[in-house]
Amino acid sequence: MNDTNRLIDLLCINTIRTLSMDGVQKANSGHPGAPMGMAPACYVLWDRFLRHNPADPSFANRDRFVLSMGHASMLLYSTLHLAGYELTLDDIKSFRQLHSKCAGHPESTLIPGVEMTTGPLGQGASTSVGMAIAERWLASYFNRPGHEIVDYSVFAQCSDGDFMEGVSSEAASLAGHLGLGNLTWIYDNNSISIDGSTEIAYTEDVAGRFKAYGWHVQRVHDANNVDALHAAYEAAIGEKKRPSLVMVDSQIGFGSPNRAGTPKAHGEPLGADEIRLAKQAYGWDPDKQFYVPEEVTAHMTQGAKRRGGTLQADWDKRFNAYTEAHPDLAAQWRTMQRGELPKGWDEGWPVFDAGAKGVATRVSGGQVLEAIAQRVPWVMGGSADLVASTRTKVPDSEYFSKENHDGRNIAFGVREHGMAAIMNGLALSKIRPFGSSFMTFTDYCRPSIRIAALSNLPSTFIFTHDSICLGEDGPTHQPIEHLASLRAMPNLDVIRPGDANEVVYAWRHIMGTMDRPALMALTRQNVPTFDRKKFKSAEGVLRGAYVLADCTGVPEIILIGTGSELSLCVEAGAKLAAEGAKVRVVSMPCWELFERQEAAYRDSVLPPEVTARVSVEAGSTMGWSRWVGSEGVSIGIDRFGESAPLKDLLDEFGFTSENVTRVAQSLLKKTGGERGNGKSAKSRGTGIECATL
Numbered sequence: 001m002n003d004t005n006r007l008i009d010l011l012c013i014n015t016i017r018t019l020s021m022d023g024v025q026k027a028n029s030g031h032p033g034a035p036m037g038m039a040p041a042c043y044v045l046w047d048r049f050l051r052h053n054p055a056d057p058s059f060a061n062r063d064r065f066v067l068s069m070g071h072a073s074m075l076l077y078s079t080l081h082l083a084g085y086e087l088t089l090d091d092i093k094s095f096r097q098l099h100s101k102c103a104g105h106p107e108s109t110l111i112p113g114v115e116m117t118t119g120p121l122g123q124g125a126s127t128s129v130g131m132a133i134a135e136r137w138l139a140s141y142f143n144r145p146g147h148e149i150v151d152y153s154v155f156a157q158c159s160d161g162d163f164m165e166g167v168s169s170e171a172a173s174l175a176g177h178l179g180l181g182n183l184t185w186i187y188d189n190n191s192i193s194i195d196g197s198t199e200i201a202y203t204e205d206v207a208g209r210f211k212a213y214g215w216h217v218q219r220v221h222d223a224n225n226v227d228a229l230h231a232a233y234e235a236a237i238g239e240k241k242r243p244s245l246v247m248v249d250s251q252i253g254f255g256s257p258n259r260a261g262t263p264k265a266h267g268e269p270l271g272a273d274e275i276r277l278a279k280q281a282y283g284w285d286p287d288k289q290f291y292v293p294e295e296v297t298a299h300m301t302q303g304a305k306r307r308g309g310t311l312q313a314d315w316d317k318r319f320n321a322y323t324e325a326h327p328d329l330a331a332q333w334r335t336m337q338r339g340e341l342p343k344g345w346d347e348g349w350p351v352f353d354a355g356a357k358g359v360a361t362r363v364s365g366g367q368v369l370e371a372i373a374q375r376v377p378w379v380m381g382g383s384a385d386l387v388a389s390t391r392t393k394v395p396d397s398e399y400f401s402k403e404n405h406d407g408r409n410i411a412f413g414v415r416e417h418g419m420a421a422i423m424n425g426l427a428l429s430k431i432r433p434f435g436s437s438f439m440t441f442t443d444y445c446r447p448s449i450r451i452a453a454l455s456n457l458p459s460t461f462i463f464t465h466d467s468i469c470l471g472e473d474g475p476t477h478q479p480i481e482h483l484a485s486l487r488a489m490p491n492l493d494v495i496r497p498g499d500a501n502e503v504v505y506a507w508r509h510i511m512g513t514m515d516r517p518a519l520m521a522l523t524r525q526n527v528p529t530f531d532r533k534k535f536k537s538a539e540g541v542l543r544g545a546y547v548l549a550d551c552t553g554v555p556e557i558i559l560i561g562t563g564s565e566l567s568l569c570v571e572a573g574a575k576l577a578a579e580g581a582k583v584r585v586v587s588m589p590c591w592e593l594f595e596r597q598e599a600a601y602r603d604s605v606l607p608p609e610v611t612a613r614v615s616v617e618a619g620s621t622m623g624w625s626r627w628v629g630s631e632g633v634s635i636g637i638d639r640f641g642e643s644a645p646l647k648d649l650l651d652e653f654g655f656t657s658e659n660v661t662r663v664a665q666s667l668l669k670k671t672g673g674e675r676g677n678g679k680s681a682k683s684r685g686t687g688i689e690c691a692t693l
């Protein structure tokens with residue numbers, strides 16, 4: 001390395017540092033320390049190794065860089081700006097301001113070039129494992145001898161906090177097991193976190209831990225040693241059989257005479273005086289702010305653009321040759337990249353015959369998933385060690401493994417959180433992922449579900465054993481507050497289908513939706529399959545809620561059910577109708593979808609003038625008042641469950657048609673209805689237009 005090169009490297013590194021410091025200072029908020037310490041690590045990767053094209057940030061075969069330590073967002077913003085992305089100095093100057101592209105933590109929906117939304121520690125690292133799995137699978141599915149169109153690498157930059165979080169250990173363990181040689185984590189080993197030295201809480205042998213996971217581990221003893229970083233990245237990329245960890249010993253707030261190496265450098269602006277001192281330490285003009293020397297633009301920005309253009313032109317050539325040799329695969333690739341589905345994706349799915357015995361929605365769900373997986377090659381996923389219970393298997397496909405990258409089933413092991421994060425990495429790579437466990441363990445996945453919702457990812461979370469009805473396993477396994485808490489999450493469709501054919505339409509909605517995640521709550525126990533010749537079509541699921549069975553004229557009472565409780569509403573409705581009540585039964589599998597319908601439709605399902613409403617759902621009643629109104633009643637469970645056989649639980653908690661009928665009768669009395677007075681349906685000329693199941 002000659003002196004001129006060293007000088008330009010240092011100039012670029014210090015530009016990243018000073019832009020980051022200035023951005024944080026102007027916002028009067030943010031995290032300067034990590035960018036100052038890790039600027040060389042980031043620069044060397046981006047300038048010498050990362051294969052990307054700033055002119056087309058979504059270039060499909062680009063390397064992925066995930067800033068897992070999202071608090072160091074200014075590091076990424078500065079780097080993206082200098083690497084030629086559409087992120088101006090003005091954008092950087094508006095860091096952390098309302099509607100700025102440069103949000104407090106990086107958000108993938110705001111800036112092309114930000115591969116994923118990060119900030120909650122551990123998520124980025126874990127999700128990068130999903131990206132690496134995706135790359136290996138895509139390579140295996142699409143590449144052909146002499147035609148390698150997929151060969152990218154995945155990098156994540158991680159901090160102490162990332163590695164203290166359990167989810168990164170789950171994902172690292174799986175990555176090691178799977179031998180993901182295309183994955184490199186760059187670890188900011190600065191031994192500082194917010195509360196002080198990491199000595200107070202985190203003293204394990206990190207290198208030893210990763211070696212035990214099966215990783216290739218290297219250490220760079222000085223973050224400012226550009227040559228050592230270069231050599232370590234080269235070796236990491238060269239290691240094809242194991243994921244790589246590059247531990248970089250850095251100093252937080254490097255260059256700041258009074259804050260370097262202390263937690264003070266972590267999460268607050270340095271202050272104008274300290275910034276001047278740090279700039280002087282870098283040999284920078286302390287009077288200059290947001291300063292980008294011309295040489296830096298010429299080297300880093302123009303260089304990245306030039307390399308990006310060449311890289312993409314070369315890939316385009318490869319892809320054209322591929323298209324000639326393998327037109328069908330090339331067409332599939334394009335469809336997948338556009339976020340579309342192959343022709344015929346929704347044809348030939350199962351249709352379920354009516355029957356009182358019915359089928360558990362986990363079982364019908366599994367059958368529909370099989371049909372989808374047979375028609376959409378890039379559906380991929382698995383379970384956190386419960387595949388036999390959750391029925392989520394891609395048929396005729398093996399497990400994805402070290403030896404077999406073809407497999408579309410992923411054995412996540414008992415790592416629910418890691419699973420959900422990895423699913424997001426698959427979704428970010430255009431794969432349509434699913435992952436499954438028991439509903440009560442949504443709690444173990446929640447942070448990653450939230451990232452999916454926040455970043456508009458079409459991840460499909462499948463959770464079975466969705467109520468106390470799972471029975472003898474008892475309250476530890478019986479979800480209560482889960483539906484309510486998940487419904488509180490913006491941008492997540494929580495779907496609890498009421499019978500097998502509702503499951504079919506739930507999946508139709510899910511597969512047709514690319515801009516948000518869905519969570520399906522499915523039963524362990526059988527639920528009856530409604531006769532759709534008598535009841536309204538399950539297509540109503542596509543609108544979130546629909547009238548399943550109705551009276552003639554305006555109803556006096558509406559029974560609203562979800563999932564396994566829908567059939568109770570139908571039974572109770574039939575009884576009430578027999579007594580002469582005008583009853584409507586509404587199936588409401590997805591609140592969020594219903595909320596998105598126009599008001600006229602919502603009012604047609606739940607007419608505002610009908611205030612006698614009963615909701616029935618075996619879970620927390622929180623939130624149901626929104627649909628039943630102030631005069632309505634919610635039958636639910638606001639305490640923990642019990643271990644017992646199903647039948648006893650249903651009696652104990654009031655999930656019987658008799659109880660629903662009783663509650664409805666007393667509500668009718670209270671709201672001035674005439675029911676319970678012995679008038680028959682016939683004599684009143686009304687009656688529920690459905691059969692009793």
Ligand SMILES: Cc1ncc(C[n+]2csc(CCOP(=O)(O)OP(=O)(O)O)c2C)c(N)n1
Pocket residue numbers: 033034069071119120121122159160161162165188190192193194252266
């Ligand atoms: C899951 C989660 N918990 C807590 C936080 C708040 N937080 C932000 S950074 C940080 C730790 C800082 O230490 P480190 O990760 O080593 O970053 P450094 O200070 O070295 O930049 C914490 C606790 C978070 N962002 N995510």
Ligand SMILES: [Mg+2]
Pocket residue numbers: 159160161188189190191192193
């Ligand atoms: Mg740290």
